[in-house]
Amino acid sequence: MRKFLLFVSGLVALLVLLANLGPMVLLAVSGWLLYVVFKKFVKSDSTxxxxxxxxxxxxxxSIVFSNIYAVIGVAAVYALYWIYQNWNKDERDPVVETVEDDDPFTNFERQWAELNN
Known part of the structure; x- marks a missing residue:
């Protein structure tokens, strides 16, 4: 069930990304143009x-602000990355094994895991 929900949310995020791909490209280009304009402004001598x-x-x-919807596309890219990272994670918590050893470090690790659960 978890992989199905991840697949559906990944599909939705992909559709949102494709819908906002144009504004994302235009936002990147206009941001670069704004940088170039700033550099030219600093280098110019006359008023x-x-x-x-x-x-x-x-x-x-104004072009940058008109493409502010591209932030939704960036959020979709992040959602796709998060889904990719969580695709093969184990659904269960790690099993804590009881060890009959008298090693203080092993007992500490077991007790620490029990406290965290």
């Missing part, structure tokens, strides 16, 4: 050039 780069930067920033 008119700085004002022009600020205007271009505000336009690119």
């Amino acid at each position: 008119a050039a700085k004002v022009g780069w600020v205007i271009v930067g505000l336009i690119v920033l």
